[in-house]
Amino acid sequence: MTTPAMLAEALAGRSPVDGGWWAELQSPVTEVICDETGPVLGAVSYALRSSDGAGFILWLHCREDQALAEALVARALERLGRRTVHAFEFASALTLGLEGLPAGHRPATRKALGAAGFAGRDLWRYMRADLPIAGLSHAAHCTVQDCEDPPGKRLEVREGGELLAEATIGRPVAGIGVLWWIGVAPPARGRGLGLALLGSALDLLAGLGAREAILYVDDDAPAGDPERDRTAANGMYDRAGFTEVDRLHSFTHRP
CATH class of the missing domain: 3.40.630.30 (Gcn5-related N-acetyltransferase (GNAT))
Incomplete structure (x- = not known):
């Protein structure tokens, strides 16, 4: 479970793991989707890397609602502009070092990324x-x-x-x-x-x-x-x- 301290670190653009990658980024922007009554339904955090101008979707959560996932991915791409954008490239403070999207447990997010034109790479085996x-x-x-x-x-x-x-x-x-x-x-x-x-x-x-x-x-x-x-x-x-x-x-x- 994510703690308030972990969330605060992620919002601030820091992570105890892969901290060097985070240090190369400009200040992250985090946006949320709310319904009319106010509760947050989803969130996406993104940033630019000054050295090469690449964009990064750092983390995204939407309770695996397909429409929300697609809206959050589209919002990040719109804000990052016409450039190469990487998603789930390194670990955030919201996890214990999870580098990448757990594809089986996050099917809506994975599908939304694919529909938006992202190419995926199967990198890690996650075990317990x-x-x-x-x-x-x-x-x-x-x-x-x-x-x-x-x-x-x-x-x-x-x-x-x-x-x-x-x-x-x-x-x-x-x-x-x-x-x-x-x-x-x-x-x-x-x-x-x-x-x-x-x-x-x-x-x-x-x-x-x-x-x-x-x-x-x-x-x-x-x-x-x-x-x-x-x-x-x-x-x-x-x-x-x-x-x-x-x-x-x-x-x-x-x-």
Whole structure:
């Protein structure tokens, strides 16, 4: 659930995640649709980027009413003018780091973007699991330290001073913790270190008060790029008990 503090940050044009992208934007404009009696039915926030003149639909909510979604998208395009416009390109403060539109849960918004001429890109796999998860192994000699970007904890496994694997988790919010990153150095792969570090990270999240964990898998790796191939990562999360909630899409409209 979005809190008043999260909404205030989004309206101000800030976000704890992808903050560098937000810093490049001019001040966002947020507009709302109301009915005759006053209640807000929907809202859209948009902004321009000074460096290249591109426009951005930053966030849009309309309770998935098709007519409202279409009106909000049309309003943003009208105000942004004849230029390239991106939608749901980076995370806002209204989420725990959701970068992109959850296409399955937001069918009216997705359809409205398509009808307006936006081309979508399927970028991320969005997954969740209840905590704690029994039966996972744990990484030996794992050190934990605080980190601020994103706010949370960083786990490291070293051998002889060499970094073999690392993971980053976010501080739980309302019982939900984010697993931001797990990486294993190429020479250390194939030893089960990733799954063991995942077990350590999830136990740490549970110890911090998380009742569930969410994560995002960068699932748009170019063919033939072994460094970005997420086949092993997807298999690891599936084996650990994570289930896919949705696919995250970003969109671009060109004049």
